[in-house]
Amino acid sequence: MAIDFDRKLRMAATALGCDSRKDLCARFRRVNPATACDVDRLNKWVQGRSVPRAASIYADFCAVIGSGKPGHWIAECSLEDFSAELAACTGIDATSLAAPDAMPSRGGAHGAGLLGGVGTLAGAFAAYSLAWSPHFRGRLIRGSLRLEARRNRALVATYAEALVGRTVRLSGEVQLDGRSMHVTVREPEGNMTLFFSLQVPGPPASVLSGIMSGVAFVAHESVPSACRIALVRVPETPRLDASNRYLEPLPGAIASDLSELGVSLTEADSFDAFSRTFLGESPLQVTTQQAAFASMLDRQYLDAAIPIRGQP
Known part of the structure; x- marks a missing residue:
């Protein structure tokens, strides 16, 4: 047996x-x-x-x-x-050797081919992206990301934002695919979900960059959204989460925020300008009005699925 x-x-x-x-x-x-x-x-x-x-x-x-x-x-x-x-x-x-609860059917975040393994990526990051909410259109949102290397060599991501007077935290296990990192993070007791697809740099992994996608949280309707995101490594400090907020995309805003988090930039102005250019001016979004083209097809599908009585 x-x-x-x-x-x-x-x-x-x-x-x-x-x-x-x-x-x-x-x-x-x-x-x-x-x-x-x-x-x-x-x-x-x-x-x-x-x-x-x-x-x-x-x-x-x-x-x-x-x-x-x-x-x-x-x-x-x-x-x-x-x-x-x-x-x-x-x-x-x-x-x-505690047995993990599950084993991936495909490759996981074990850092194969990554110099230093997943420990190279572990740490705290200030996260900069475009605000998705129509109420804060045109602003940046500064969140935080923590990557934690577990004993079973898994890498767990926890992303946090300050939304509507509370801190929202979403977590998920990272999957590494060559020099790419993918992770779906979810709120433990809620319905919020985000997906990140990031480039994996070599040591010291000072910046992670890529795409974040999901649905705007602070909106009166479902708004599928995607945008670029820049994650800058910062010292671990309670101030990181406490200072999550919306930022005006003004010259010096990102560099000033990083300075307050303990990151001294020798070319602060150039880095700040490049970061704002990288993030762009508006997220990629689909509103219900933009999805109205469905009405052009609905009748055709309904007519095919529900025959009208009296017709041969």
């Missing part, structure tokens, strides 16, 4: 540095080209929806982690015994 096999697989993936289920499956094929492990089966095992029936899978799993134990041992042992064996075979610290 297999005990906690799903958690053992996830622990092994962490210890071996597998970015995805596909990577872990490749490990099985490497030790046994004829293995009964494939991605579809592995998906079910990792999710705890089933366990392997073939005894050979457990023997292959022992070989994957480099253990000389028999297959039935790895199936029946406790998580504590498995963790100790895994640490002995891989050299990883046993305290870092």
Whole structure:
């Protein structure tokens, strides 16, 4: 009888540095080209929806982690015994082997190919973008972003803005794809969602830049929106969140804000001008009025779906 096999697989993936289920499956094929492990089966095992029936899978799993134990041992042992064996075979610290709740089907934020790993990206950033709300049109909004490297080598993003007298925080796990970073952040107890697609720089990762998209939060109607965003690394300080606010896009506004956050710029005026040019003058948005072209097509689709009585 297999005990906690799903958690053992996830622990092994962490210890071996597998970015995805596909990577872990490749490990099985490497030790046994004829293995009964494939991605579809592995998906079910990792999710705890089933366990392997073939005894050979457990023997292959022992070989994957480099253990000389028999297959039935790895199936029946406790998580504590498995963790100790895994640490002995891989050299990883046993305290870092808590099984993650899930394992991505594709690559995650493990920093493969990133000099310094995800720790290079961790830290606090002042976030500058265009305001989406029609009530604050033409202004900049200064938010904050924190990137936290977790023990399982995941990178978690928390984005914050000051909206309507309260601080809104949205979080999500970062996905790295080569030199690109993607993350969907959500409010834990609300419906707010944002998506970021950013370029990944090399060390010291002083600036992250890219696109932010979602729906305007402070608006009387749904307004899908997107804009450029610039994230500047700043010292960690409580003032970062406390000073989130709207800014007038005046010369010197961004440089002055960064100075108050402890960032001294040798070419403050040039950086400020470049930043405002980079952000642009208006976000890309779709209002309900602009979406009115749907009425040109609705009747055609309705007529096709609902035949009129009396017509042949």
